[in-house]
Amino acid sequence: MMKDLRFRDRAKAEELARLIERLAPAEPVKLVHICGTHEVTITEFGLRSLLPPQVEILEGPGCPVCVTPVEHIDEAVALAEQGHIVTTFGDMARVPGTRKSLEGARSEGADVRIVYSIADAVELARKAAKEVIFFAIGFETTAPTVAAAMLDGVPDNFSLLVSHKLIPPAMAALLEGEHDISGFLAPGHVSTIIGLEPYRIFPEKYGMPVVIGGFEPLDILYSIALLLRQLREGTPKVENAYTRAVGSRGNLRAQEVLYEVFEVTDHYWRGMGLIPGSGLKLREEFSSWDARERFSLKVKSNESLHPGCRCAQVITAKATPDQCPLFSKGVCTPRTPYGPCMVGEEGMCHIWHRYGGRPKL
Amino acid sequence: MTIKQDERITLLHGAGGQLMGELLARLLKKFTRTSVESGIGLAELDDGAVIPLAGKNLVFTTDSHVVQPIFFPGGDIGRLAVAGTVNDLAVMGAQPLALSCGLVIPEGFPIAELERVLESMDRALEEAGAALITGDTKVLGHGELEGLIINTAGIGLAERVVTDAGLRLGDKLLVTGTIGDHGMALLAHREGLGFETTLESDVAPINHLIARALEVGGTGITAMKDPTRGGLASCLNELARKAKVGITVYESKIPMREEVCGLGELLGINPLEVANEGKAVIGVAPEKAEAVLEALRSHPLGRNAAIIGEATLDFPGKVILVTEVGGKRFLEDPIGDPVPRIC
Numbered sequence: 001m002m003k004d005l006r007f008r009d010r011a012k013a014e015e016l017a018r019l020i021e022r023l024a025p026a027e028p029v030k031l032v033h034i035c036g037t038h039e040v041t042i043t044e045f046g047l048r049s050l051l052p053p054q055v056e057i058l059e060g061p062g063c064p065v066c067v068t069p070v071e072h073i074d075e076a077v078a079l080a081e082q083g084h085i086v087t088t089f090g091d092m093a094r095v096p097g098t099r100k101s102l103e104g105a106r107s108e109g110a111d112v113r114i115v116y117s118i119a120d121a122v123e124l125a126r127k128a129a130k131e132v133i134f135f136a137i138g139f140e141t142t143a144p145t146v147a148a149a150m151l152d153g154v155p156d157n158f159s160l161l162v163s164h165k166l167i168p169p170a171m172a173a174l175l176e177g178e179h180d181i182s183g184f185l186a187p188g189h190v191s192t193i194i195g196l197e198p199y200r201i202f203p204e205k206y207g208m209p210v211v212i213g214g215f216e217p218l219d220i221l222y223s224i225a226l227l228l229r230q231l232r233e234g235t236p237k238v239e240n241a242y243t244r245a246v247g248s249r250g251n252l253r254a255q256e257v258l259y260e261v262f263e264v265t266d267h268y269w270r271g272m273g274l275i276p277g278s279g280l281k282l283r284e285e286f287s288s289w290d291a292r293e294r295f296s297l298k299v300k301s302n303e304s305l306h307p308g309c310r311c312a313q314v315i316t317a318k319a320t321p322d323q324c325p326l327f328s329k330g331v332c333t334p335r336t337p338y339g340p341c342m343v344g345e346e347g348m349c350h351i352w353h354r355y356g357g358r359p360k361l
Numbered sequence: 362m363t364i365k366q367d368e369r370i371t372l373l374h375g376a377g378g379q380l381m382g383e384l385l386a387r388l389l390k391k392f393t394r395t396s397v398e399s400g401i402g403l404a405e406l407d408d409g410a411v412i413p414l415a416g417k418n419l420v421f422t423t424d425s426h427v428v429q430p431i432f433f434p435g436g437d438i439g440r441l442a443v444a445g446t447v448n449d450l451a452v453m454g455a456q457p458l459a460l461s462c463g464l465v466i467p468e469g470f471p472i473a474e475l476e477r478v479l480e481s482m483d484r485a486l487e488e489a490g491a492a493l494i495t496g497d498t499k500v501l502g503h504g505e506l507e508g509l510i511i512n513t514a515g516i517g518l519a520e521r522v523v524t525d526a527g528l529r530l531g532d533k534l535l536v537t538g539t540i541g542d543h544g545m546a547l548l549a550h551r552e553g554l555g556f557e558t559t560l561e562s563d564v565a566p567i568n569h570l571i572a573r574a575l576e577v578g579g580t581g582i583t584a585m586k587d588p589t590r591g592g593l594a595s596c597l598n599e600l601a602r603k604a605k606v607g608i609t610v611y612e613s614k615i616p617m618r619e620e621v622c623g624l625g626e627l628l629g630i631n632p633l634e635v636a637n638e639g640k641a642v643i644g645v646a647p648e649k650a651e652a653v654l655e656a657l658r659s660h661p662l663g664r665n666a667a668i669i670g671e672a673t674l675d676f677p678g679k680v681i682l683v684t685e686v687g688g689k690r691f692l693e694d695p696i697g698d699p700v701p702r703i704c
Binding site: 008009010013014017043044045046047048049050217218221334335354355356357358359361 | 380613679681682683684685686687688689690691692693696
């Protein structure tokens with residue numbers, strides 16, 4: 001279809017596939033990427049069918065909606081039920097909390113609005129007579145936009161329910177304890193903000209190759225080839241295969257803004273547990289805009305997944321969706337999701353379902 | 362399936378995807394007499410029904426049309442109402458004879474606009490070579506109806522009926538032109554993206570184009586279907602499912618306008634999942650495929666016709682898409698109407 005797109009050239013893709021074949025070791029290799037958008041490209045373009053059978057690429061905790069703890073969803077539901085306006089992104093509203101989802105709360109009369117960015121929520125607050133809460137989820141890519149909005153000034157009836165998370169600590173958590181990961185395809189978007197530095201720990205401490213990759217099919221095939229070359233040469237390092245967007249120091253201005261408003265804290269990740277230094281919270285100076293401080297929020301949350309749901313294994317790259325009985329029997333679908341990986345648009349189960357469930361044809 | 366008391370119809374039930382299929386399967390059970398003689402009836406869920414009559418095949422079909430806005434780049438609801446029904450007859454192998462027209466008009470609708478719509482219908486009928494021979498008009502009060510509804514039914518005669526279930530192993534799959542034009546033109550227009558000037562709906566009666574293919578292909582034409590709601594993706598899945606064969610199609614061979622492609626990227630909508638209103642998918646025996654392709658290309662509405670794939674043994678009932686970079690994946694039936702991505 002897109003014949004003229006440089007990053008979708010078929011001859012180059014075939015060339016890269018042959019290179020990957022040559023570089024691939026004889027034994028199984030599991031590569032992990034941490035980004036729903038990577039998964040969409042891999043699945044939509046059928047890239048797994050271009051890889052040799054021993055080379056596997058899985059999604060780690062790269063779907064922000066999927067890793068949001070139930071406790072935070074319960075807090076958002078509680079705020080909505082207290083009569084405030086709760087604003088959030090589309091798929092977040094559908095993830096079930098302990099009692100209900102935000103969408104469920106809305107169907108019972110609560111005021112839950114879907115917004116496309118924090119700017120919409122701030123705008124709403126300026127016009128609304130009620131308290132407006134923005135349920136702030138997402139990784140290093142979305143957090144700076146939220147921070148910038150806070151620095152621009154927000155009305156008094158506006159506050160944040162912060163659930164922002166940081167990618168590198170979650171990648172490190174995957175390597176603690178037993179694992180069979182051979183290399184990371186690091187997320188391009190996140191890397192535009194954070195640069196290369198935060199990934200140095202992986203080759204240095206864990207001997208783990210890292211390649212930062214873009215989002216076109218050739219970007220991904222090229223990144224996989226680089227990872228395999230590092231493995232073959234036994235020289236793990238951080239390589240940037242997305243230089244057209246990622247500078248080695250990242251976006252310094254975004255980092256500055258981010259840490260002017262937020263500070264690092266420990267966070268609970270769905271399916272992974274508590275990860276030290278993996279989340280963000282508002283700094284003391286901004287605490288009056290913290291919904292958790294402003295409102296009394298006592299929730300009793302149940303973080304456990306539906307029996308049989310393998311989201312925890314999918315999020316930690318220990319299983320593919322088709323290894324989950326709920327997925328393979330067709331019980332868990334985007335219309336009737338059992339776990340967050342089927343709800344989140346960037347969740348591996350959701351993406352695999354959309355493209356037929358068996359991406360390695 | 363357990364039926365809950367509070368189940369309601371949602372828009373997804375009418376979007377031509379999986380959910381609509383489930384609903385139809387359930388509703389069809391309410392009827393006991395669903396065909397005439399040994400003809401094709403309701404159970405086959407084909408584009409039209411067939412009544413065997415004095416050695417000929419009388420083909421009969423009906424369709425209700427609603428579209429927002431009623432005038433859109435490249436066409437209008439009137440042209441759509443004629444083309445929709447004519448094309449449903451044509452892909453059954455029939456030449457259309459006559460159509461009926463049922464109008465449901467909301468109170469306050471400008472008569473001048475109505476006249477424009479009917480004039481457009483007349484032009485489309487002329488192109489198709491069919492007559493409008495009976496009709497009905499109803500007006501509904503304020504608040505009872507938001508837009509114009511046009512129902513058309515049509516009858517035609519077929520020497521040889523072509524169903525959407527006849528695909529055989531090895532058959533080539535042809536499309537009669539560029540894919541995604543109608544759906545993307547409407548989306549662009551609705552989203553106000555300013556693509557209106559370049560991108561137009563493909564809405565057109567294609568019975569003469571198909572007649573040309575049938576002349577050349579004869580019994581080598583094994584299956585036909587028009588990829589309307591649910592787009593090429595839904596159409597191919599139905600052809601594969603009904604014939605119990607696999608279908609492999611090559612993304613790089615699917616004819617597509619650049620604007621359609623670009624807009625799809627921009628909105629996050631797969632052009633293979635949106636409606637076409639002047640196209641057909643045709644299954645042709647391999648030895649006839651090139652001749653049929655040539656015949657199609659010799660007609661102004663078939664200039665961009667292409668062979669896009671073939672029926673295979675792999676995964677009966679499923680459609681495999683070989684992507685532009687050479688990867689493979691299933692091309693799924695869309696769940697419902699595609700909506701623009703939010704981010």
